[in-house]
Amino acid sequence: MKQELMTIVSQKNIAPSIYELVLTGELVNEMHTPGQFLHIRVPREDLLLRRPISLAEINHDAGTCTIIYRVEGDGTACFSQMASGEQLDVMGPLGNGFDLDAVSAGDTVFIIGGGIGVPPLYELGRQLKEKQAQLVFMLGFASKEVSFYEDKFKELGNVFISTDDGSYGTHGHVGVLMAQAAVDYQEPTAVYACGATGLLRAVEARYLEHPHAYLSLEARMACGMGACYACICQSATDETKNKKVCDEGPVFKTGEVII
Ligand code: FES
Incomplete structure (x- = not known):
């Protein structure tokens, strides 16, 4: 996991409230696994929590990655107002894909x-x-x-x-x-x-019994890297244990956690 100011290459409104954002930066070299996510700082002082957004495409040849998000609150609304050439503070890639x-x-x-x-x-x-x-x-x-x-x-x-x-x-x-x-x-x-x-x-x-069936979970997150327990879900095999979606997920095998 690294952190970088990535530059916006393009932003497109692809459906009502849904945006496709292409970013470029050195961080793309770290991105390999589908299902991992980026943890992006909202460029507004009063919005402290980063927003987790999954990688939709990794293009090593072009040195870009694409994320697609839906405007659901102030943070994502803020992202949607940004234009090419502007920069976003990005941590990632995070999670198990x-x-x-x-x-x-x-x-x-x-x-x-x-x-x-x-x-x-x-x-x-x-x-x-x-x-x-x-x-x-x-x-x-x-x-x-x-x-x-x-x-x-x-x-x-x-x-x-x-x-x-x-x-x-x-x-x-x-x-x-x-x-x-x-x-x-x-x-x-x-x-x-x-x-x-x-x-x-x-x-x-x-x-449930399939040996290779995988589910990617959504969860509210804060730190995004396993430190705050904001994103826990319960293990399906041991009720005394929790799992952190950001760190041990977001992808789990079927039967691994309670959904
Ligand atoms: Fe902090 Fe997952 S968001 S532990």
Whole structure:
């Protein structure tokens, strides 16, 4: 983990309240694992806590990384006002990302995401595609209006979309897509998921016993590096133990923590 003033290359509003921010700096050389996150200081004196935002893309050739975030409060609203050339104080990369070791060429992999949990799955997909895995993306959004990156995911594999209001793709939540994929595809070698608690529980229920099923959790964070216990969740195997999402996660195996 390092800290740097990274420079904004570009910022784009890709859906209502959702922004894609490209950053450049030496820190990109440290970024390798999908599912890790950056801890970014809000450039406002009265907002003390950094905001954790996952890496959506790492581009070592260009020396850039991309994050995608939703404006949910003053901190992210502040980020959204920034323009290319301005700088952000970034710590990272932090956390344990997705484990890709089990996947080999030709393997079927299910990648399941919802809403603002979708961005880290893009870099994950890019790296799994490099391994020549067969990727099946199941992505859920509240509506067509707030969906994003469909075309980019389609460059990596098969993409199925669901929307809560039925305005695009399959009407309903991602569980409907998961049930269909279980019929249409062979048992996946690995399963990766990131999204709201309901989505993670649905994935866990279906793949609890799977040897390579991984869930990326969201949590409120303060320090982002294992020192403050703001982000703890409970171990599923030992009720006397807690796990720190920022440090031991955000990616856990199914059955590892209580979600
Ligand atoms: Fe401080 Fe996780 S945010 S321990």
